[in-house]
Amino acid sequence: MRDILEAVASGELSPAAAEARLAGYASTDAGRFDAAREHRRGVPEAILADGKIPEETASLALTALETTGRALVTRTDEATVAAVSERVGEARPGATVDVDERARTVVAHAPGFERPSLEATVAVVTAGTSDAAAAGEAATVLREMGATVDRIDDVGVANIDRALDQREALRAADALVVAAGREGALPTVVAGMVDAPVVALPVSVGYGFGGEGEAALAGMLQSCSVLSVVNVDAGFVAGAQTGLIARAVSAARDG
Amino acid sequence: MRDILEAVASGELSPAAAEARLAGYASTDAGRFDAAREHRRGVPEAILADGKIPEETASLALTALETTGRALVTRTDEATVAAVSERVGEARPGATVDVDERARTVVAHAPGFERPSLEATVAVVTAGTSDAAAAGEAATVLREMGATVDRIDDVGVANIDRALDQREALRAADALVVAAGREGALPTVVAGMVDAPVVALPVSVGYGFGGEGEAALAGMLQSCSVLSVVNVDAGFVAGAQTGLIARAVSAARDG
Amino acid sequence: MRDILEAVASGELSPAAAEARLAGYASTDAGRFDAAREHRRGVPEAILADGKIPEETASLALTALETTGRALVTRTDEATVAAVSERVGEARPGATVDVDERARTVVAHAPGFERPSLEATVAVVTAGTSDAAAAGEAATVLREMGATVDRIDDVGVANIDRALDQREALRAADALVVAAGREGALPTVVAGMVDAPVVALPVSVGYGFGGEGEAALAGMLQSCSVLSVVNVDAGFVAGAQTGLIARAVSAARDG
Amino acid sequence: MRDILEAVASGELSPAAAEARLAGYASTDAGRFDAAREHRRGVPEAILADGKIPEETASLALTALETTGRALVTRTDEATVAAVSERVGEARPGATVDVDERARTVVAHAPGFERPSLEATVAVVTAGTSDAAAAGEAATVLREMGATVDRIDDVGVANIDRALDQREALRAADALVVAAGREGALPTVVAGMVDAPVVALPVSVGYGFGGEGEAALAGMLQSCSVLSVVNVDAGFVAGAQTGLIARAVSAARDG
Amino acid sequence: MRDILEAVASGELSPAAAEARLAGYASTDAGRFDAAREHRRGVPEAILADGKIPEETASLALTALETTGRALVTRTDEATVAAVSERVGEARPGATVDVDERARTVVAHAPGFERPSLEATVAVVTAGTSDAAAAGEAATVLREMGATVDRIDDVGVANIDRALDQREALRAADALVVAAGREGALPTVVAGMVDAPVVALPVSVGYGFGGEGEAALAGMLQSCSVLSVVNVDAGFVAGAQTGLIARAVSAARDG
């Protein structure tokens, strides 16, 4: 502990980073950032932009960057992206900021930060264009956890030949996230075609009865194939859960 | 009207049959049997055995037989089948009684009754064994309406190759009833493979959340393919609706 | 395939149209347009404007026009209509653009495009003024599929004489779409008056308990008459499903 | 109070009847019977047999008979009917016991009890045979309140001509109870045909989605016609509410 | 019919009023106004402003004024009130326009229009301030139907003494509308205190589970007292239903 405090005294370490190392989290005006959790499971702590004003999100992102070397922001909009980019750019000149508009994510890395690397591939599969945001969120998390991500898009079951055309690619993955809205049937079909574990991701696409993702969620929970499910639009959770599987497989490969 | 009454007087016509011709329905102790409806759309009036005691059902079946020449009983159990068979056997010696245990239907024809015949084929498709009762009810109605019925069973989407193997048979039908429980994805896949109209039939097979057919119903209403839907386990309605389509096509063919 | 590529090389064929012919769909910045589906069932691929920005919708509409000779946009608002009209007008000078404000649809035809023509009539029936959008969407699809559309409006069951006055017109159709919100009773009454198949279309009109179309949907699924149902406000699906019936009847008439 | 106690002492009045006069209710082993409520609104206090063992019901019925001169039991089965008849027969030899199997009600009158008589008619209307229990419960209550009851049965909207045939009878009533299960559309149609107040009574007849009366309840709450609603199968409440209207009208007529 | 047409020709009668007399409704750009319904039950046809643009509402209101001598607009906002007032002011100079901000209603009477007058009183009772809009809508309808309205406000059950203080006033009414949100207990308590029929009006006041009026609706349907119910916020229906009762009582009084 002494060396941490000395590093603060000498300016090598910011007070936030020191607090994170000592207490496991860093306090900010916009709330608490939980740095310790990241160490435990290799899952980056996500900052949910939805329901926060851009300045709060930017402030939490900067704290994340300072305490863990990385910030992952989800459910962003244009204003949030601008606020985060500007704030990080000013405060940490050498940091990289990676924006994915479709996935609605922003990832910032401090200079010198090194992403982990796993020896495992996760396929992120979508039924249609409107599943892109949830699936993209999953893909971003997976990349940050170090997995190789293979995107297989627009293979919804209304035209079954598309999924069949991707049979080889689907079978090559160590784990799969399969996203679908509407009737949510794709994960069932895919899980019937592969050996690896499938995590089904229902998407809030649809209308009328069951149209905010409940039809897809219920269908996935009732699936005739073996698979497990996350909540509606929970791309982060789907990515992190398959990331944990990829991590276990990679560790076993490393022996 | 005079001739009807004279036929009653002479014993040629039972009072029930006379009442049916004059008023459109026949009164029994077990309720009213609606004979007129049958004439309108060619859909046989079904007697739902569920919730009736076997004697009531048998009594209504006999009335149906006397007024329309045919009785169609659905959702039967063993006791109902026995009661109907016995009652019909006693009262109308030459009548045929056709029992389908899987479909839980009984059909009786008066001597000389002639079923209509349509120049059209309806495919009745199931995802799995447990869809047999609902699908069988649909098939029975279709046969009574005169359609050719093509059964295509056990082609659920968890093993997509089975449905693909039946592609030709599916495409040969003029209309299709597609039954599925659990996640209810089969109608979506089938409707993506054929040109003819598909009526989706959700089945109350499953467990836990959405397990009494709601997941299947919601999924079918949200389908990415063009199809229409009937209520959970409404095999009779699915059969009758595709029967009406078959009838329209057959009439056009007869043109 | 060679001739397609040569046509691209010579400028006769746009790259999008070539991709559509070869791969079955065309990629755009705003997502993928599924051209192949249109060929299969004669159902035009609809572009749902809801949830897209006007430019995305216009871009997809142009792609549709280029690859299939037609664009059908649903759930439009003023801005979308303007964007589509302008974009199509600029890029394809001779194309026609047909706007239906009530139905919230826009249809564009490339010069020389010929709509199919079916020898069959579909009645599109509404209970009240507020069912106009959903019913109009159904009517637009039906017209594009080539069916003759007969609109029968404002015949809700609270004043039963209006429906009775239209008995002849209702009976003249080969298939019917019947739209109703609130308690959704009209399809049941109409299906009791006609021989042809009825597809019931629940509309999200109402308030309080069951007011977003669930009361109408549930009532239609419970109907005492034979009919099938589509999801709440699914005018496109109701139109396309009756269009498929009309197509089958027309083909049978053509022998 | 003195005279009540003296009547008890002399055996003219049972202790239960005395308690009812003094406290407004009578205690029994099977619970409390609320005698006072009956005086207030002219609505007989009903004893719900459902969920009670036959002996409890019989015991409460006897208490009712002793304290108010009348017992009204609802939702009876065979065993309850037998227990009530036997118990009343033994304890109050001159009492009448009136059993309605369809309505599942039993009414007992003490010797000399005189039912009130209202100068008003209530129509009790059903859509189909399966509405008979709920409607019958309403009719029993109405008769006990003194109204003239006009039963109009089996006029469901799937065959609209039946309801139209009864137009005059429907219009002759001072108030109407209209019972319907499944899609529950009949009250809407009837309320569109009459001037008098309509109380809609949803019945738990149906299956699948919305099949325990919710579809009918929701449809009646969403009705395009002016009407009010009671809970599913609440025949007693529907009868009592229209009985209160009949009572108000009758009082006004008596002027 | 000839005289109607001659009146149109001579300018005595507007085409809209003529159409209303002949066809029972008048067509406008904003939809159809149902004039005939008003004659049947004495219930003024309401124009629901919610979901219409102010100009549409104003146009329908003018048509109503011309065809029936009266316009009743519900669920208004400031813009609608302004549009109706202006449009009516311009087109029908002598007409009165009566705005009730709390009730969100506007009533316009043509010069010389005479409201009916009933010899009956309806109490309109509220639990709290937030029930004012729904209750006010009921009161407006009742006044237009000719009933005497007695408002009894802020007597919610959390302070039971307030309701008790109003016992005499409550008992003086021929019928009662009782409005309540949150737990919706007031109608039950009031119906236990009076002899006249009570129509319960649930209001969408509350938050969290059951907070959009469902808790109140469910509680009223489950009431231990005899009462009937309308949908959430259905002030118009509650007013009209008690208006029909008042009308029946008044007619009986008039003998």
Add this chain to the structure above:
Amino acid sequence: MRDILEAVASGELSPAAAEARLAGYASTDAGRFDAAREHRRGVPEAILADGKIPEETASLALTALETTGRALVTRTDEATVAAVSERVGEARPGATVDVDERARTVVAHAPGFERPSLEATVAVVTAGTSDAAAAGEAATVLREMGATVDRIDDVGVANIDRALDQREALRAADALVVAAGREGALPTVVAGMVDAPVVALPVSVGYGFGGEGEAALAGMLQSCSVLSVVNVDAGFVAGAQTGLIARAVSAARDG
């Protein structure tokens, strides 16, 4: 620990009691009995008989008796009561067994067991006879925790004078459990009349929409009065929660 083991060796202590002291729970064939929890909060650990066969319940009850000196069994039926009485009678001759049929509870005390005694009163209030089981369960728990229990029964809001008559008794309690089914309004009315904390207990009494206690639960959660709620039929929890309040008050009184 040594002395515990020596007591086992000498037969002074049963192995179950020893395990409970050492591990906090005792293992039986019928599951684990959690003895430690009882020490923490003074709340007796209840054995839920529902869903267990009588022998399992009896076995757990005996274990409870041996390890804590007391057994509390809830949701009993006749067979369970017999099994527990017999088993306890055989194995622990001097134990008392107290059966409450209405409350469906059985309490056994080992010889010499002394119930705690609190200096605080809890009122247990019911709306009607059918709330007796849930309220009785609460009363049993409270007595076992040592509180004085004051039962105030049948004061439902449909006859508000009954509750008013009990105003003094209600105000005398240190805490109150108020049980009600149907519309569940009583806790709101009571909480408006007293100063002490009220815990509302919804009961699964009712029928149709909201009839399994949901209407009561929702109404209590929406209450205009200050109160907190437990789940439907959770008499044990309501008793224990008010028992904890009584315990806190009693401890403060003891100073």
Add this chain to the structure above:
Amino acid sequence: MRDILEAVASGELSPAAAEARLAGYASTDAGRFDAAREHRRGVPEAILADGKIPEETASLALTALETTGRALVTRTDEATVAAVSERVGEARPGATVDVDERARTVVAHAPGFERPSLEATVAVVTAGTSDAAAAGEAATVLREMGATVDRIDDVGVANIDRALDQREALRAADALVVAAGREGALPTVVAGMVDAPVVALPVSVGYGFGGEGEAALAGMLQSCSVLSVVNVDAGFVAGAQTGLIARAVSAARDG
């Protein structure tokens, strides 16, 4: 009463304050302020800003200040805070105005007003940052009722060590409010660690299925620990209910 009127006459007492003393409430343009309730249970009457325009809220706040010496406003936004501050500042120069942005509450005290003081502590516990508003509302009410409030924040169960670290603080409270969104597990864990009564406060934080606080509410109602529950986001009720417990304990301590 005479002295109240004389105080009004002399200007010592405002008419609103006089009305409050005489009638128990004060009428304003924005509705009725219920002053009497505050005297009964020591719970300040809250003015809910949600759904009111700032001027109405400010007007009610001023009335509260004049009649009870205090105003408590909940669910405020910036505009409301400004309106209340300005209005109070102008009309009652010496009054204090205390704004809590996180809790979204405003409290004003008239000059000389003295808050009660209880000899009891209530812990207000949160699972995460997003529970701050609901928990803050509870804390504000508790402080106004005179309890000592101990805030224990960010101890959600996903990192169980945080809750364990606070074991001593949790055990020191006389009662606890435990707020949690998402899965809402914290109250169960805390109630398993303490002896005092726990009131669980579900918070509308989450997304997808069960995401508006229903998952948390359902989980708390199903809790394996003894606790009672308030509605989603009902911070005021949770605070007031634990305040009533604190008041009972404090009174007992005062002896």
Add this chain to the structure above:
Amino acid sequence: MRDILEAVASGELSPAAAEARLAGYASTDAGRFDAAREHRRGVPEAILADGKIPEETASLALTALETTGRALVTRTDEATVAAVSERVGEARPGATVDVDERARTVVAHAPGFERPSLEATVAVVTAGTSDAAAAGEAATVLREMGATVDRIDDVGVANIDRALDQREALRAADALVVAAGREGALPTVVAGMVDAPVVALPVSVGYGFGGEGEAALAGMLQSCSVLSVVNVDAGFVAGAQTGLIARAVSAARDG
């Protein structure tokens, strides 16, 4: 194929086994047994006894035994266990039959059948005794897939120390199934303590609102920790999904 047919001819292979090898499934009177699925993912095909009569289940079990060397029956009762044991004992004398009453599973192995063996451990964790059936089903599947199963029971969050005591055992697993009913909080707590993937298994234990597993399901979907979920009581799916993870890890270890 020739050799298969020759083996049938010579009696070496049963017709069922031959059909399974050729067609991927075997037909029986009781339905179709899907043998091919087992080969794909190493997940044994389960025969669900619920809803089948014992003879059907026994017949399917024998077919499974003959075609794959193994039968796994789930959701058994006593009669099913007896039927399967007897039928297998008669037809395949050397087969082993392993019955797990708590888990409600039966496993039969043909003589010489060798279960696969994975180099991976899955922890199966329960919150309480009533989770035993679902968790046991998961454990049985896992054992049949070859994983080492570590049972960690009765560590529910109402007594958090129990879970903490098992921290090391929990961390030693390669994957975890965590079963919980009621509020379902255990998976969230466990997933916060371990690095490996957690599959949450909601159990239908509880009562009242959310009591059939929906509260647990919703809570798990809303979990603050990273985990995925299966349907209520879906022990088979939870076991198979973690078995697939174990298989992937084991394969990686084998390198």
